Amino acid sequence: MTAMLRDKLRDKRLVANSFSRAAPTYDSVAGLQRDTADYLLSWLPDIEPKVVVDLGSGTGYASPQLRARYPKALLLSLDLAEGMLAYARDRHSLAQHKHVCGDAEQLPLADNSVDLVFSSLAVQWCERPEMLFAELARVLKPGGQVLVATLGPATLVELKLAWAAVDDDCHVNEFLPLAEVNEAAVVLESVKQEAQLRVLEYGKLGQLTHELKALGAHNVNARSRQGLSTRERLRKLTQAYERTRLASGALPASYELYFCHWRKPQS
Numbered sequence: 001m002t003a004m005l006r007d008k009l010r011d012k013r014l015v016a017n018s019f020s021r022a023a024p025t026y027d028s029v030a031g032l033q034r035d036t037a038d039y040l041l042s043w044l045p046d047i048e049p050k051v052v053v054d055l056g057s058g059t060g061y062a063s064p065q066l067r068a069r070y071p072k073a074l075l076l077s078l079d080l081a082e083g084m085l086a087y088a089r090d091r092h093s094l095a096q097h098k099h100v101c102g103d104a105e106q107l108p109l110a111d112n113s114v115d116l117v118f119s120s121l122a123v124q125w126c127e128r129p130e131m132l133f134a135e136l137a138r139v140l141k142p143g144g145q146v147l148v149a150t151l152g153p154a155t156l157v158e159l160k161l162a163w164a165a166v167d168d169d170c171h172v173n174e175f176l177p178l179a180e181v182n183e184a185a186v187v188l189e190s191v192k193q194e195a196q197l198r199v200l201e202y203g204k205l206g207q208l209t210h211e212l213k214a215l216g217a218h219n220v221n222a223r224s225r226q227g228l229s230t231r232e233r234l235r236k237l238t239q240a241y242e243r244t245r246l247a248s249g250a251l252p253a254s255y256e257l258y259f260c261h262w263r264k265p266q267s
Contacts, residue, residue, distance in 0.1 A: 012080065012103065015125050019058070020083025022216030026059050029214045032198060036257060037062050037120040040149040041069075043192070043261055047145070049073045049115030055104055056080070056122020060088030066118060067094045073115070078102050080125075081216075105131040109139040117146045124151040124175045129184035137187040140264040146188065151175045152256030154197065158244045159208070159253065165240035166233055178258050188262035196257040201250035205241045208253050 019026075026033075041062060052070055054062055057077035066075055077092075078100045079085050085099045102108040104119075104126050117136060126132040136146055156172050163171040178195065202208045245251055 012125075016081045019079075019081035019216035022214060023059060023081070023083045023087035025214040026084075026216060027061070029211045030059075030061070032200060032255060033058075033121055033215070034061060035198075036149050040118070040120050040147055040259060041065050043147050043259065044069055044118070045116070045145055045261075047115065051076065051114045052116045052118065053078055053109070053114050053139075055117050055119035056125075057088060057099075058084050058122070060092045062118060062120060063088070063092045063094060063097065067097065070116075072096075074098070076100055076109075078104075078107070079122075080104070105135060107135045107139050111138055112141050114139045115141055115144050117144070117148075119147070120149045121151065123148055124173075127176075129176060129181055133185045133187050136262075137264055142264055142266045144264045145191070146260075146262040146264075148258075148260045148262075150181070150258050150260070152195070152258055153177050154254055154256035157254050158241065158251075162237055162240035162244070166236045175256075178260075181258065181260070185260075185262055188264055191261040191263050192259075193261070194259045196259070198255045198257060200253045200255065201246070201248070202253060203250065205238050205251060208251070 044066075047070075049070055050073055052066055052073045053076045054060075054066060055078050057063065057079045058081075060077060063075065063077060073096070075094065075097045076099075077085065077088060077097065079088075080101070080103055082101050085101055089099050100108060104123060105128055117140065123129075123132060140146070153175050155175055160172045163169070178193070182190070182193075200208075241251060
């Protein structure tokens with residue numbers, strides 16, 4: 001883990017509360033999240049699991065697909081945000097399906113009890129990856145598998161650079177590079193990995209910031225108060241972001257995506 005992230009761990013209550021509040025609006029702006037989950041779902045292995053965990057299940061988008069692929073398995077939707085779980089519980093009533101509120105770094109699951117963990121755009125909120133992977137290794141059965149889609153540090157790089165022109169606070173969430181994720185994942189065997197860069201386009205900066213708030217993914221890092229007024233800060237931010245406008249006329253927002261497949265050793 002980088003020194004910067006180690007010194008500025010997020011308050012998990014803020015993360016959980018942010019996503020809980022966003023539950024009713026999340027799906028309306030979650031195009032990238034759905035596309036990412038769909039691609040990770042295409043990686044599902046041909047196995048017959050008894051227990052499948054959707055880690056960071058959110059509004060439950062992947063639940064019907066996981067149930068259809070593994071109809072005999074017990075499906076556990078696990079999320080840190082109680083509001084997300086409540087919203088998903090109301091939307092998805094599936095056979096052999098339970099919703100569990102829990103922390104990925106302290107999984108409320110028994111040792112050697114899970115055959116497959118599926119996690120799309122959730123584990124980037126875990127800033128102690130060594131604890132995350134230790135927990136995954138603990139709960140997985142020997143030979144159990146993990147599919148993860150997560151975000152890298154180039155995510156929203158344009159917004160980071162624009163804020164840097166305003167002040168030196170941390171306004172954009174920071175995520176770990178794949179090399180550090182893999183260092184923490186040495187307790188598991190790597191099966192397959194892929195990195196992608198997706199660039200979304202917006203007409204105005206306000207469209208991006210509105211979307212991040214609706215997703216619950218706006219900045220949850222602790223920040224110090226700066227001297228500029230809110231109006232002046234917004235003016236400077238907008239001016240700086242305008243410098244990134246593409247030849248097409250759109251404002252870009254980059255997302256660095258990592259897709260990873262791990263397996264727990266048999267012994």
